[in-house]
Amino acid sequence: MPSLPLSLENVSLSIGGASLIEDVSLTLHHGPRTIILGANGAGKSLILRLSHGLLGPTRGSVRWGGAERLGPLRRRQAMVFQKPIMLRRSTRANAGYGLKIAGMPRSEREARVAQVLERVGLARLAERDARVLSGGEQQKLALARAWALDPEIMFLDEPTANLDPTATAAVEAIVNEIHAGGAKIVMTTQSLSQAKRLADEVIFVHRGRVAEQTPADEFFANPRSAEAAAFLKGELAW
Amino acid sequence: MSEILSAFSIAFDLIVSLDRELIEIIRRTFLVSLSAVAIATLIGLPAGAVLAVVRFPGRRALVILINALMGLPPVVVGLVIYLVLSRSGPLGFMGLMFSPTAMIVAQCVLIVPIVTALSHQVLRELYEEYREQLCSFGATLPQMILTILWDGRRNLVTSVMAGFGRAVAEVGAVLIVGGNIAGVTRVMTTTIALETSKGDLALALALGMILVVTAIALNASAFLVGDAAPARQGG
Numbered sequence: 001m002p003s004l005p006l007s008l009e010n011v012s013l014s015i016g017g018a019s020l021i022e023d024v025s026l027t028l029h030h031g032p033r034t035i036i037l038g039a040n041g042a043g044k045s046l047i048l049r050l051s052h053g054l055l056g057p058t059r060g061s062v063r064w065g066g067a068e069r070l071g072p073l074r075r076r077q078a079m080v081f082q083k084p085i086m087l088r089r090s091t092r093a094n095a096g097y098g099l100k101i102a103g104m105p106r107s108e109r110e111a112r113v114a115q116v117l118e119r120v121g122l123a124r125l126a127e128r129d130a131r132v133l134s135g136g137e138q139q140k141l142a143l144a145r146a147w148a149l150d151p152e153i154m155f156l157d158e159p160t161a162n163l164d165p166t167a168t169a170a171v172e173a174i175v176n177e178i179h180a181g182g183a184k185i186v187m188t189t190q191s192l193s194q195a196k197r198l199a200d201e202v203i204f205v206h207r208g209r210v211a212e213q214t215p216a217d218e219f220f221a222n223p224r225s226a227e228a229a230a231f232l233k234g235e236l237a238w
Numbered sequence: 239m240s241e242i243l244s245a246f247s248i249a250f251d252l253i254v255s256l257d258r259e260l261i262e263i264i265r266r267t268f269l270v271s272l273s274a275v276a277i278a279t280l281i282g283l284p285a286g287a288v289l290a291v292v293r294f295p296g297r298r299a300l301v302i303l304i305n306a307l308m309g310l311p312p313v314v315v316g317l318v319i320y321l322v323l324s325r326s327g328p329l330g331f332m333g334l335m336f337s338p339t340a341m342i343v344a345q346c347v348l349i350v351p352i353v354t355a356l357s358h359q360v361l362r363e364l365y366e367e368y369r370e371q372l373c374s375f376g377a378t379l380p381q382m383i384l385t386i387l388w389d390g391r392r393n394l395v396t397s398v399m400a401g402f403g404r405a406v407a408e409v410g411a412v413l414i415v416g417g418n419i420a421g422v423t424r425v426m427t428t429t430i431a432l433e434t435s436k437g438d439l440a441l442a443l444a445l446g447m448i449l450v451v452t453a454i455a456l457n458a459s460a461f462l463v464g465d466a467a468p469a470r471q472g473g
Binding site: 049052054072074075077078079081085087088089097098101102149 | 367368370371372373374375376377381385389390
């Protein structure tokens with residue numbers, strides 16, 4: 001069973017009495033690279049975590065292909081975090097960890113791991129402790145680890161926020177390759193230029209609400225919401 | 239003063255000549271304390287991991303209790319085990335009183351809270367770091383527990399060594415339940431206490447030196463093992 005289309009229906013999220021996400025409804029379909037754009041603290045990461053089922057909504061519901069329980073569908077999704085979470089293991093063991101959890105036999109796993117490490121350019125560092133890799137290498141490893149799962153949806157939470165321009169370009173190229181392989185891309189960013197480079201569709205988030213969900217061309221030329229227009233002009237009132 | 243010096247020189251002789259009584263006491267000490275720490279590890283590490291990963295009502299209270307139990311006074315533990323194992327006690331029929339087994343039980347009770355509480359601290363931190371990624375992979379609770387136990391193994395060595403250090407240096411509990419019987423239940427600490435009170439300082443000093451060296455070596459190696467983990471590296 002597929003986990004797309006993924007829909008949030010009137011989703012609100014409060015943590016410790018603070019209302020962080022308010023009445024968000026949106027649907028994600030197979031195909032376009034969806035970029036969730038917004039300022040710091042707008043709620044982008046929370047919407048991503050709600051979509052991946054890492055957080056449960058306080059009100060409203062999240063549906064994956066119509067199902068309200070994620071269950072085994074979780075294994076059809078993968079997520080890459082802003083600060084890559086490196087297990088205290090080798091690069092190779094990190095890349096294969098998700099497959100191991102999913103119960104793939106060792107022989108199949110080894111081939112798949114070698115393939116993804118090659119694709120992200122980390123094959124020669126396979127035996128190194130993942131925690132001594134550079135920031136850019138760690139993020140590539142996190143991408144390889146997620147890619148190894150061959151997910152239907154790949155969630156990426158500001159994956160380049162801590163990276164230099166070269167590493168950023170490398171990460172973006174990998175994201176495009178993963179997309180070309182058939183995965184749905186859902187990625188947050190606060191960078192307008194990155195959104196312009198990657199987006200097929202933009203979801204603009206402002207103060208815990210979705211201001212608009214618009215095809216990229218239209219969004220950058222002619223945003224529907226006043227908040228997005230202000231953000232594009234670099235003068236979003238906060 | 240010369241009395242103390244001569245005690246020192248006899249003590250050295252005992253160690254250098256590998257005195258039979260001395261060796262026997264050291265052997266028994268390690269047998270008892272290593273057994274206790276092995277059992278405490280089998281209980282404490284999984285318990286610490288479960289407390290770090292599983293959310294259940296009363297978890298916080300249990301963590302506080304276990305931390306508080308780290309300070310259990312050994313003589314009181316000895317007394318309680320004595321009551322349980324003595325002939326009229328609930329487990330008296332097992333005939334374990336004044337045996338090395340009783341000493342292992344007593345040390346175990348003393349150090350299970352230590353191994354559990356210290357490993358919980360280590361694993362809690364690791365789990366907080368890993369949690370979202372493990373959830374994202376759809377890891378089950380047993381998979382999460384095994385992952386943090388494996389990845390935290392270097393730091394867990396420190397928890398286990400702290401337990402061993404406490405067991406091997408403790409005197410009150412093993413004195414009560416072991417009875418300090420020569421050739422049967424006499425260990426380093428109880429021998430030191432006895433020989434010192436008899437005024438026979440040589441054997442006490444020899445054992446004291448070995449105990450100090452053991453404790454220092456233990457803490458040094460715990461530090462080295464923890465330090466070898468490349469936790470502070472990476473960017």
